Amino acid sequence: MRRIDVSLITQKVAELFESVNYKLSDDVSKALRNASEKEESALGRRVLSSLCENMDVAENEQIPICQDTGMAVVFLEIGQEVELVGGYIEDAVNEGVRKAYEEGYLRKSVVNDPLERINTKDNTPAIIHERIVKGDKVKITVAPKGFGSENMSRLFMLKPAQGVEGVKDAVLETVKAAGPNACPPFVIGVGIGGDFEKAALMAKHALTREIGSKNEKEEINSLEEELLSSINSLGIGPAGLGGSTTALAVFIETYPTHIAGLPVAVNMCCHVSRHRSAVIGED
Amino acid sequence: MEIKINLPTTKEEIIKLKCGDFVSISGEIYVARDAAHKRLMELIKEGRPLPINLENEAIYYMGPSPARPGRIIGSAGPTTSSRMDFAAPTLLDMGLLVMIGKGKRSPEVHEAIKRNGAVYFAAIGGAGALISKSIESSEIVCYEDLGAEAIRRLTVKDFPVVVAIDSGGRDIYG
Ligand code: SF4
Numbered sequence A: 001m002r003r004i005d006v007s008l009i010t011q012k013v014a015e016l017f018e019s020v021n022y023k024l025s026d027d028v029s030k031a032l033r034n035a036s037e038k039e040e041s042a043l044g045r046r047v048l049s050s051l052c053e054n055m056d057v058a059e060n061e062q063i064p065i066c067q068d069t070g071m072a073v074v075f076l077e078i079g080q081e082v083e084l085v086g087g088y089i090e091d092a093v094n095e096g097v098r099k100a101y102e103e104g105y106l107r108k109s110v111v112n113d114p115l116e117r118i119n120t121k122d123n124t125p126a127i128i129h130e131r132i133v134k135g136d137k138v139k140i141t142v143a144p145k146g147f148g149s150e151n152m153s154r155l156f157m158l159k160p161a162q163g164v165e166g167v168k169d170a171v172l173e174t175v176k177a178a179g180p181n182a183c184p185p186f187v188i189g190v191g192i193g194g195d196f197e198k199a200a201l202m203a204k205h206a207l208t209r210e211i212g213s214k215n216e217k218e219e220i221n222s223l224e225e226e227l228l229s230s231i232n233s234l235g236i237g238p239a240g241l242g243g244s245t246t247a248l249a250v251f252i253e254t255y256p257t258h259i260a261g262l263p264v265a266v267n268m269c270c271h272v273s274r275h276r277s278a279v280i281g282e283d
Numbered sequence B: 001m002e003i004k005i006n007l008p009t010t011k012e013e014i015i016k017l018k019c020g021d022f023v024s025i026s027g028e029i030y031v032a033r034d035a036a037h038k039r040l041m042e043l044i045k046e047g048r049p050l051p052i053n054l055e056n057e058a059i060y061y062m063g064p065s066p067a068r069p070g071r072i073i074g075s076a077g078p079t080t081s082s083r084m085d086f087a088a089p090t091l092l093d094m095g096l097l098v099m100i101g102k103g104k105r106s107p108e109v110h111e112a113i114k115r116n117g118a119v120y121f122a123a124i125g126g127a128g129a130l131i132s133k134s135i136e137s138s139e140i141v142c143y144e145d146l147g148a149e150a151i152r153r154l155t156v157k158d159f160p161v162v163v164a165i166d167s168g169g170r171d172i173y174g
Helices: A006-022 A026-038 A042-061 A089-103 A160-182 A196-206 A218-232 B034-045 B088-093 B107-116 B128-132 B144-149
Strands: A002-005 A073-079 A082-085 A127-133 A138-142 A154-158 A186-194 A247-257 A262-269 A276-280 B002-007 B022-031 B058-060 B098-101 B119-122 B135-142 B151-165
Touching (some): A002 A006, A006 A082, A006 A089, A006 A276, A026 A042, A026 A247, A042 B128, A127 A196, A154 A160, A154 A196, A160 A186, A186 A196, A186 A218, A196 A247, A196 A262, A218 A247, B034 B144, B088 B107, B107 B119, B107 B151
Parallel strands (some): A002 A082, A073 A127, A186 A247, B058 B098, B098 B119
Antiparallel strands (some): A073 A138, A138 A276, A186 A262, B022 B151, B119 B151, B135 B151
């Protein structure tokens, strides 16, 4: 057993949320800079170079990359040989979010209730996804999520007979509808299989993958590549003003499903695709 | 080619702008988003006066991140305009001339833009840090209780936008 004080989790959560809102992970910033060299439209290049300049201003002058610093999504992978002490883990995570959004001058974008809609003023509660895994470590992944792109996400309950063509149509239909609203170039998370909520969760989790990394399953890797190239020929382009860079990546996760179903979830994310991880318990 | 305009302006100036033009905005603009639009529409429905005069004015759909001490504002990029489509036609009919945001608008907003000789500008979504450099002053006008959603008055200098829908109804998003 390894004992971990939850105050350490508070501290890590706070650091990760604050830092990722000022500086994108290297894979995303590299993808944006590469795209600005390859973009075919002059207007598209102009937008992409503004986005690169925006990243520099954010980092150098400590201004959040985007004013929508997101709802705080947290993935926790907790080793089953870990004993958490010093308080309740979800309280610790929320305390970390509170600290990051208050001390880091991040926008508080969360309301207490979907219908009453009073701002909680500290960006809590977070959306916490916990998983018990093997081992004696805790892995924290934070992914603040803006709602311009979240609002354009979709869930489809396809028929098994629709197969891979149905999946492609679902993704392309979602991307076309998202258009300029979701701040292209996008990163697109897709969950295929499982059930209703599993598909959505896979789509969200897929967004935390590193741009440039390959899918372990070869056929899914080719599907990702095929979708990326179809999406980039839609012409939506940077900021939706036209061009050849509509998406930076398509990431797919799959899971076994029921004989009667083919769930497909498409979680749209903008170019401000924020994710950062830390592991507690690494010696 | 880049066109410079000073806001507030007049209908005569706005109708010269064409879809796809690059425009660099200086002057004064209002800021309002979802919750403020909801309140404005409630006042209009009840027949009560609005806290701001919309005649020839501009509204930027935006909710900034907090300013660090000594700074004017935090990150300040556009939010998705379509969420304000429920209110835009009414506000345009009341004299609003300029809207700034990102993304597509409804057929009703298109019609109201044409009817009133107004314009809809797109700013670059997700470039909030860069855009904040064009903001020279920011003051809360009303609805301070809404936090990031309060109505503000900004002074901007060379705020870069593109004409997304011109007064003739031509739309850059097709
Ligand atoms: S969709 Fe992304 S880039 Fe666009 S405003 Fe929201 S968080 Fe910012």
